[in-house]
Amino acid sequence: MNNEHSADDHPHHDISKHVRRYMGVFLALLLGTVVTVAASYIPFKSNEVNIAVALAIATVKATLVAAIFMHLSAERWTIYRFLIITVVFAIGLFSLTALAFSDHIHR
Amino acid sequence: MEIPYTVTARPDTGLWNAKIGIWLFLASEIMLFGGLFSAYVFLRIGADAANPWPHGLLNVPVGTFNTFVLISSSMTMVMAWASLKMRKFAQYRIYMGLTILCALAFLCVKAYEYNDKFHHYGVWLKNGEFITGHLEENTPESLTILPDIHHEGRHFWPETEHGAPREIKKADIRRWSNFTPKFSPFFAIYFTLTGLHGLHVFGGMVVNIYFWLPGSKLYRTNPEHLANRVEVSGLFWHFVDLVWIFLFPVLYLL
Known part of the structure; x- marks a missing residue:
């Protein structure tokens, strides 16, 4: 997290250096998709393992998109602050589904 | 009126305004x-043995x-x-x-997928049997279904084999529907999520056409x-x- 530099600050000649990184991310995303599909056909011990593997790969792919394509790896602190607050609320939202487990009457 | 900070950074945020927005x-x-x-x-x-989460x-x-x-x-x-x-x-x-x-x-591929689902049917019979397939004929008294043939295990390529046409009396049917949101919780959330996502793709495309x-x-x-x-x-x-x-x-x- 850098408060001094953001993607906006890069002079034009620096952008051309980023292009190779974009190509690397693109290839990683394609490969990640192939691995996700292939892994879903592997009969792991339980379906929960398949779910965990697929979501782990999806998280890596999403991180690459956010960090490199969306320039979050070098963004201003203001943006990080927005996202931290959002993630806290999103986790709270997802946690609400856990309340289903406390419904002892219908389970 | 000139909109400020479209190119230069606003001093307090360190960012141009549209990026904050x-x-x-x-x-x-x-x-x-x-x-x-x-x-x-x-x-x-919520899926259980009686109503399992569908695959494939x-x-x-x-x-x-x-x-x-x-x-x-x-x-x-x-x-x-x-x-x-x-x-x-x-x-x-x-x-x-x-x-x-x-x-x-x-969007074209998504439209093809949606269309395929709208032409696929599921029939729940009163005797507990469940049939999926394509609708051949629908009369006031009966349905004629071209039933899907399912093989064991998961398949990468979709199964497209069909059995002989089967006529089912409507009096024997508990419920029937094509693959739309009302079909099952899976299709309800599938169409909601992919429909909303598709709207985003459409909106993004329109904005990009403007900038193009x-x-x-x-x-x-x-x-x-x-x-x-x-x-x-x-x-x-x-x-x-x-x-x-x-x-x-x-x-x-x-």
């Missing part, structure tokens, strides 16, 4: 899709192809922005054109402002791609 909007989008993903988790937790109802090769299309569009989108930053306008027009083509391809054609005139007077505008639409576009990265496995594969 798009990230606040994306934060609200995270909560919107987050709520629907929670609904997916909730419905899946969607076409995996088609979904994989669409994932490649959307990832490619993210690549061309970031290259469109990079081209503007490098002041290569002709290259920008090519990459933005490719991004729009990818969006169009994604009339909006690109800005390049002559203020190329950096156009680059920033394209960066904003790019941030939205990458978010749409990011959502699909999670949608594809949870709906098609798991």
Whole structure:
């Protein structure tokens, strides 16, 4: 997290250096998709393992998109602050589904 | 009226205004899709032996192809922005054109998938039997179904084999429906999530068409402002791609 530099600050000649990184991310995303599909056909011990593997790969792919394509790896602190607050609320939202487990009457 | 801080950073935030705006909007989008993903988790937790969570109802090769299309569009989108930053306008027009083509391809494939589902039926009989297949005939007294033949295990390529036409009396039917949201909780959340996502793809495509054609005139007077505008639409576009990265496995594969 850098408060001094953001993607906006890069002079034009620096952008051309980023292009190779974009190509690397693109290839990683394609490969990640192939691995996700292939892994879903592997009969792991339980379906929960398949779910965990697929979501782990999806998280890596999403991180690459956010960090490199969306320039979050070098963004201003203001943006990080927005996202931290959002993630806290999103986790709270997802946690609400856990309340289903406390419904002892219908389970 | 001159809108301030479209190119230069606002001193207190350190960012030009549109970037703040798009990230606040994306934060609200995270909560919107987050709520629907929670609904997916909730419905899946609710599946039991009597109403199991279905597998293999969607076409995996088609979904994989669409994932490649959307990832490619993210690549061309970031290259469109990079081209503007490098002041290569002709290259920008090519990459933005490719991004729009990818969006169009994604929507066409999605329309094909939806159409396929709308022509697929499921029939629950009163004796507990459940049949899926294509509808051959629908009369007031009976349905004629071309039943699907299912093989054991999971398949990459969709099963397209059908048995001999079967006439079912309506008096023997408990419920019947095509593969629409009312069919099952799976299709309800499938159409909600992919429908909302498809609307985002459509919206992003319209904005990109604007920046590709009339909006690109800005390049002559203020190329950096156009680059920033394209960066904003790019941030939205990458978010749409990011959502699909999670949608594809949870709906098609798991």
